[in-house]
Amino acid sequence: MNRAALFDVDGTLVDTNHLHVTCWWEALRQAGHEVAMHDVHRAVGLPGEDLLAHLLGEDRDTGEDERLSAAHETLYATWFDRLPPFASAARLLRELDRRGWRVVLVTSAKDSELDALLRAVDAADAITATASSDDVDEGKPAPDPVHHALGLAGAPARGSVLVGDTVWDMRAGTRAGVSCVGLLCGGIPRADLEEAGARAVYRHPADLLAHLDRSPFAAGAERAG
Incomplete structure (x- = not known):
């Protein structure tokens, strides 16, 4: 699966x-x-x-x-030519891809912004698909973008994980039935992310990467297996 x-x-x-x-x-x-x-x-x-x-x-x-x-x-x-990726963002995506996860980006950015963001992340080899706000009728916190992304990945909600930094991400993921992971690097407090549905919260991509084996990604792999 x-x-x-x-x-x-x-x-x-x-x-x-x-x-x-x-x-x-x-x-x-x-x-x-x-x-x-x-x-x-x-x-x-x-x-x-x-x-x-x-x-x-x-x-x-x-x-x-x-x-x-x-x-x-x-x-x-x-700012398109100087958007700064977070440390280890690309490494995190590549490690998940190496472990067999289908990595899909789910963003409220329009296609023109998404192109610049993809250049900044610089991990196209690890990304299965991208889903932007142009692809659905209703964006986050509605579950539509997450449902669309799951379709692109050919994956069910059970065993899948959404990583985001806002309450809108957490609400969208929760409504779609996926496990949600919050990151603090977007500036939203831990308590707000947890209240919106985050099962676990990490500081930034590097922190999640360092704790991947004890994160919801480990639990997701077990449920999907």
Whole structure:
């Protein structure tokens, strides 16, 4: 039976969350919206439309969404050639691939951003497939992206594991029936990740790699076997 190792990318494999915070904050500021960076940080990981609804409310002028998203994308694109991967991110993916896991990236990033993130991670040889927000009707925290990723891997939810850094990742994975692992490197507190469904929490990819044999990946291998 195939086993899927599902990974969020922003804030999980690549150190980009605070870049997104700055770019969204600036896009909102330019449009006349005063939003605290702390609030933007807690919304990172949601698809753009959902992020704006979370920050500005469901009763906002939705006709402005496209312009705000385009401003964020333009600002963020200036960093595409220097996105910093977390230490051991590529090694973690390659080790899971070596152990027989099908590695699929599950991200709210659009395809243009995903290309830059893939270059930053630099582990294409270990990645079975990628699933972006463009592939589903509803993004995280809905389970749709996780279900889609499992389909790409040809793997059931049972025995599969999702690694992410936000509560949106944990909620999506929990609703899809996979085991969830949280990473603290995206800046979200351990308690929030655990409350949202994380079975285990590690500091960053290198910490998870060092403890892989005692992580939910070890338990997932046993359940899938």
